[in-house]
Amino acid sequence: MSIWLLILSVAAVTFLLRASFIVFANPQRFPHAFRQALTFVPPAVLAAIVVPGLVMPEGVLDVSLANPRWIAGLVAIAAATRLRHPLAPIAVGLPLLWCLQWAMR
């Protein structure tokens, strides 16, 4: 039963955050510092999600050559910066990871 309560709560949280300004509030009424802080949410949260996925695949820091993910990730970042296409990181990064994994076997 509690899993359903959890599912509904998470659904409510995600909806309310999405609807916060579109449905309920005018962002112009909020202090400048608050709006400024909001602009740093995407780079901060996304980096906090991406970085461990590249250098901590097993939960411990691993930037050795035995971990191909940070290498594929760096190349994917370069591809994203250069090509400026939403597909570039995945089209470059995933096949590269497969190649590196294959080469290491």
Place this chain on the structure above:
Amino acid sequence: MTQSSPRQEFIAGCRDISPVLLGSIPFGFVAGIAAVSAGMSALEGIALSVLAFSGIAQLVVSQLVAANSPFLVTVAAAFVVSLRLMMYSAALSPHLAHLDRRWRILLSFLMTDQSFAMTVKRFNEATDRAYVHWHFLGSATTLYLSWQAAVAFGVLAGASVPATWSLDFAVVLTFLALLVPAVRTRADLAAACVAGLVVLIAAGLPYRLALVVASIAGIAAGMAIELTRRR
């Protein structure tokens, strides 16, 4: 561009979002696998996806359910990883303010990182903006339906995918594709670097609190750079 119709805008939205599906479909598949691996039933995994429609929130909830985390910790983690949706909401609201409430509720419910990025681009590029909300609806609906299909497939067939496919890396790459264009100024770069560093230092904290701590540290770093720059 000449005068466009709602129908043309809707179809353009469906078409423009389609390259993104190459990333979001494996991601949805991974999210479906994560839900059942965490011990949720197929119905619960699909319900979470249909109602919350947020890949990273679904993944975080699955990880915390698997770790038997307390209810409030799990909801708080979902809140923090979804804070960026609030930022998107603030950015889009001036463009959508003229729509009636039902439209705004519908578009809010369907908004994701990808459809947000696509819609902002459309608002900036279109000369005729009367029907851009139809473009938003087209891209968001396409993403919603394909996402739910991918999650359902992951929930039902997921256990048989070999780990060597490294599909979880598709998730990281999907977020990397959003991170890179989100870093435009030096303050953004500071926010990303500090968050990336702190998440590694704080990795030992329980319940994925590292993500929360690192996000706050990154936001603070961005604000600090912004303040010193203005003096």
